[in-house]
Amino acid sequence: MPAFFVNILILMHTVFSEPVNVVESKPAIMDFDTFQQFLEHENDTVYVINFWATWCAPCVKELPNFEKLNQKFGDRNFKMLLVSLDFRKMYETRLIPFIEENKLSAEVILLHDPDANAWIDKVSPEWSGAIPATLIYKNDFRVFHEGGYTFDELNTIVEPLIP
Amino acid sequence: MKRFFSLIIFSLLFGFTLSAQGYEVGDKAMDFTLLNVDGKMVSMADYPDAKGFIVIFTCNHCPYSVAYEDRKIALSKQFEPLGYPVIAINPNDSTLQPQDSYSQMIVRANEKQFPYPYLLDADQSVFKTYGATRTPHVFILNKEEGDLIVKYIGAIDNNYEDAEEVTEKYVESAIASLQEGGNPDPAFTKAVGCTIKYKK
Numbered sequence: 544m545p546a547f548f549v550n551i552l553i554l555m556h557t558v559f560s561e562p563v564n565v566v567e568s569k570p571a572i573m574d575f576d577t578f579q580q581f582l583e584h585e586n587d588t589v590y591v592i593n594f595w596a597t598w599c600a601p602c603v604k605e606l607p608n609f610e611k612l613n614q615k616f617g618d619r620n621f622k623m624l625l626v627s628l629d630f631r632k633m634y635e636t637r638l639i640p641f642i643e644e645n646k647l648s649a650e651v652i653l654l655h656d657p658d659a660n661a662w663i664d665k666v667s668p669e670w671s672g673a674i675p676a677t678l679i680y681k682n683d684f685r686v687f688h689e690g691g692y693t694f695d696e697l698n699t700i701v702e703p704l705i706p
Numbered sequence: 707m708k709r710f711f712s713l714i715i716f717s718l719l720f721g722f723t724l725s726a727q728g729y730e731v732g733d734k735a736m737d738f739t740l741l742n743v744d745g746k747m748v749s750m751a752d753y754p755d756a757k758g759f760i761v762i763f764t765c766n767h768c769p770y771s772v773a774y775e776d777r778k779i780a781l782s783k784q785f786e787p788l789g790y791p792v793i794a795i796n797p798n799d800s801t802l803q804p805q806d807s808y809s810q811m812i813v814r815a816n817e818k819q820f821p822y823p824y825l826l827d828a829d830q831s832v833f834k835t836y837g838a839t840r841t842p843h844v845f846i847l848n849k850e851e852g853d854l855i856v857k858y859i860g861a862i863d864n865n866y867e868d869a870e871e872v873t874e875k876y877v878e879s880a881i882a883s884l885q886e887g888g889n890p891d892p893a894f895t896k897a898v899g900c901t902i903k904y905k906k
Contacts, residue, residue: 596769598767598768598769599900599901600802600803600903601901601903628898630769630773630867631867632867657864657865657866657867657868657871657898658864658865658873659861659864659866659896659897659898660860660861660864660892660895660896660897661864663896663897663898664896670896671839671840671896671899672839672840672896672897672898672899673839673840673898673899673900673901673902674898674899674900674901675901689839689901690901
């Protein structure tokens with residue numbers, strides 16, 4: 544089997560493996576082309592995709608709200624991805640220690656694709672590029688928000704989407 | 707139906723915060739009078755000979771802004787002599803982001819010897835009028851019949867992380883187009899950046 548497909552399989556396994564309440568100590572690093580599949584699933588699962596960085600104070604402040612949401616719905620038809628936009632050179636020095644120190648249960652990936660103008664609109668035309676930003680979708684239902692979320696706001700959107 | 711309700715609830719919660727504000731390419735930009743790191747007030751009107759301006763909303767704390775510091779200095783040195791000075795504006799509320807206080811701005815400006823003014827948008831009205839949402843966020847203005855017309859909004863170039871890997875220098879080519887009497891293409895780009903910090 545070509546290495547490319549093996550990689551994809553490993554990646555899919557990492558992202559879809561259940562239960563989600565496991566600390567992934569090594570986030571996958573990917574460019575936007577590889578990442579894009581996570582924006583386009585039509586499998587009745589609610590996807591909560593949060594764009595953040597370890598240095599972004601409002602992002603870090605709202606992470607507990609996402610963690611709480613992940614704890615609440617993690618064993619349902621629900622998948623959370625915390626998409627870090629930290630620099631590639633900070634992967635070992637900042638991102639991995641941050642995940643371990645904060646015991647993040649949601650899966651983290653590092654989106655390493657600095658030509659952001661080429662992909663920001665593909666996440667949402669509403670996104671100016673500022674973080675935090677969050678996309679919540681299920682099949683053809685999509686809500687995008689640039690800025691922070693409280694737990695109650697997240698819960699208000701997600702709960703009705705989970706059967 | 708559930709979907710429909712959650713959409714309505716969402717709109718009620720956030721709809722009003724999403725309304726688009728600020729300048730678009732082609733709009734007339736307003737001048738400002740803001741405090742520089744040297745203690746003096748700066749306006750664009752202080753530059754009667756300028757052909758236009760490279761206004762950059764930026765700050766101390768944001769790593770995307772820091773990654774562009776040397777490139778901003780280079781832009782200033784390259785384009786101020788050609789009539790397009792760089793003016794940097796820190797839009798952040800320092801009660802929310804202490805590294806972006808006026809005194810810290812002075813420290814950073816001295817460390818890096820910024821060749822351009824580094825202004826504090828103290829009442830945060832300028833970034834709102836311009837429609838900046840993140841740092842760094844560039845607005846290129848061109849003087850046309852006494853008015854300042856917005857000609858480009860967006861990123862400095864297409865690689866925030868590594869200047870060596872840049873393949874498109876948006877600001878540089880925008881100024882080149884203006885010098886030839888044309889319009890920048892692209893005139894609008896997006897970039898990853900830090901949210902501007904203000905009290906809602």
